[in-house]
Amino acid sequence: MSRPRLLFVDDEPDILELLALMFADCETRATLNVESAIGILGEQCFDLIVSDIKMPGASGLTLLDFIKTVWPALPVVIITGHYCARPAAENPGIYRCVRKPFTKQIIRDEVFAALAAATSAKAAGTR
Amino acid sequence: MSGDRIYFSKPRVDRLLYSIERMAGGELQHQIEISPKRDELDAVAHAVNVMARELLYRLSELEKIQASVVQSGKLAALGEVSSGLAHELNNPLTVITGYVEHLRTMVQERARAPVDFEALETGFEKIGRNVDRMNAIIGHIMEFARQSNLTRRPLLLNGVIEKSFILIGEQLRLKNIQLKPQLSDATLMALGDGLRLEQVILNLLTNARDAIFEAHGDKGGKIDVRSRILSDTQLEIEIEDNGNGMTPEVRERIFNPFFTTKDVGQGTGLGLSISLGIIQDHGGSIGCETERGKGSRFTILLPRFLS
Ligand SMILES: Nc1ncnc2c1ncn2[C@@H]1O[C@H](COP(=O)(O)OP(=O)(O)OP(=O)(O)O)[C@@H](O)[C@H]1O
Ligand SMILES: [Mg+2]
Numbered sequence: 001m002s003r004p005r006l007l008f009v010d011d012e013p014d015i016l017e018l019l020a021l022m023f024a025d026c027e028t029r030a031t032l033n034v035e036s037a038i039g040i041l042g043e044q045c046f047d048l049i050v051s052d053i054k055m056p057g058a059s060g061l062t063l064l065d066f067i068k069t070v071w072p073a074l075p076v077v078i079i080t081g082h083y084c085a086r087p088a089a090e091n092p093g094i095y096r097c098v099r100k101p102f103t104k105q106i107i108r109d110e111v112f113a114a115l116a117a118a119t120s121a122k123a124a125g126t127r
Numbered sequence: 128m129s130g131d132r133i134y135f136s137k138p139r140v141d142r143l144l145y146s147i148e149r150m151a152g153g154e155l156q157h158q159i160e161i162s163p164k165r166d167e168l169d170a171v172a173h174a175v176n177v178m179a180r181e182l183l184y185r186l187s188e189l190e191k192i193q194a195s196v197v198q199s200g201k202l203a204a205l206g207e208v209s210s211g212l213a214h215e216l217n218n219p220l221t222v223i224t225g226y227v228e229h230l231r232t233m234v235q236e237r238a239r240a241p242v243d244f245e246a247l248e249t250g251f252e253k254i255g256r257n258v259d260r261m262n263a264i265i266g267h268i269m270e271f272a273r274q275s276n277l278t279r280r281p282l283l284l285n286g287v288i289e290k291s292f293i294l295i296g297e298q299l300r301l302k303n304i305q306l307k308p309q310l311s312d313a314t315l316m317a318l319g320d321g322l323r324l325e326q327v328i329l330n331l332l333t334n335a336r337d338a339i340f341e342a343h344g345d346k347g348g349k350i351d352v353r354s355r356i357l358s359d360t361q362l363e364i365e366i367e368d369n370g371n372g373m374t375p376e377v378r379e380r381i382f383n384p385f386f387t388t389k390d391v392g393q394g395t396g397l398g399l400s401i402s403l404g405i406i407q408d409h410g411g412s413i414g415c416e417t418e419r420g421k422g423s424r425f426t427i428l429l430p431r432f433l434s
Contacts, residue, residue: 011390012218014253018225054214056390081217101221104228 003027004115005044009037009051009063010079019050022104023111034058038066046074048115050107053080064095073122075114079107093117135168143168147175155183215264215385215395219257226250264395281432282324284315284354284362291328295336303347304339306332311355315362318432319409327405330398331366331425337389338370338423362431367424373417381415 008019008030016030031037033055053060060078067074075094094117096110146159159172230250233242299306339348351367380386382403387396406413410430417423
């Protein structure tokens with residue numbers, strides 16, 4: 001795969017900057033809330049979304065629901081302070097959950113695993 | 128035999144009525160004496176006795192249920208504390224661990240790429256700021272723990288209120304918020320910890336400020352602060368704002384630790400729960416009436432100190 005395009009959604013600028021550092025080899029864009037993320041998704045293509053859950057305004061799970069109906073093949077990695085079983089239960093593979101605090105290794109593993117799952121699902125679909 | 132009429136002596140009827148009145152007044156332990164005659168009047172007395180015992184039993188059951196509801200309310204609050212605490216601490220912790228890792232790699236790989244000192248500095252700055260944030264949260268928690276040992280001195284309540292005005296007055300002026308104090312009696316005395324009470328007033332004023340800003344932005348608004356003697360034993364402080372007010376769902380949770388509707392970094396959600404703790408330690412209470420879109424009124428009741 002060429003450089004994956006990732007969209008980060010978190011209300012903490014520090015976390016967004018950190019994610020950009022951890023994925024310096026990818027094309028990344030960041031935004032502070034779900035509402036603007038949905039706007040950005042309408043005008044630009046991404047390979048994967050990384051989103052926090054608890055944010056002022058709509059939550060990351062709302063974003064997950066939105067993506068599921070509009071772009072069902074787009075993988076989503078949820079990052080959260082709590083344990084969250086929902087994303088993985090709904091579609092293991094392209095929906096994943098990473099607990100904060102995470103290391104670079106952990107989040108990269110999840111993101112690339114989700115990207116791989118999405119690619120193979122697409123390959124299976126076009127066959 | 129419908130024609131039968133039974134007559135009872137007036138003193139007996141009076142005694143029975145007197146007993147029933149005592150029970151109706153709440154003395155459910157009271158039991159009516161049954162005479163050796165065992166006539167109709169005694170039957171009534173017996174029925175009333177049974178009813179009172181039954182009521183007493185139901186009441187104690189109700190109290191038990193009430194206690195367990197209070198307890199589960201506390202447990203719910205505890206759940207909110209720990210999940211709030213996890214969220215509050217995990218975010219700065221993520222930033223800290225992330226940057227430590229990033230900086231370490233940078234230093235370890237200095238042979239391949241020269242160390243970028245500017246990046247090093249930003250990293251340390253971020254780590255420092257997030258350590259401070261965690262410290263502040265822990266400081267708040269200490270505040271909770273410390274609540275039991277407060278100093279009690281007779282104090283002039285209006286003095287306490289005015290001191291908190293000095294601290295927040297400038298901020299309110301900058302946001303076009305008018306502070307309208309009506310401090311009725313200069314000798315209002317309470318027994319308590321002046322600094323803690325000041326902290327409570329400040330928390331309420333800060334919340335009012337935020338609510339007004341939320342509703343009217345730079346146009347501002349007004350905060351009424353009233354203090355008065357409520358009764359021989361109680362003092363009252365009211366803080367009323369014309370801010371955004373709350374929905375019933377928000378109103379229900381405002382005293383829970385970590386409950387906040389504010390943005391990250393704007394509120395920890397501890398202000399009101401700490402304030403409630405302080406006021407309860409003073410033997411008082413805090414109430415809140417609010418209407419979405421209109422404003423809120425917080426009422427503090429404190430025991431009066433009589434010299
Ligand atoms: N005067 C008010 N008007 C409207 N809403 C209020 C008012 N006071 C409190 N609230 C609501 O109650 C919540 C909890 O208040 P609290 O003071 O405990 O925490 P906070 O203000 O959010 O954060 P902190 O006090 O730690 O900075 C607020 O987030 C807000 O939603
Ligand atoms: Mg507050």
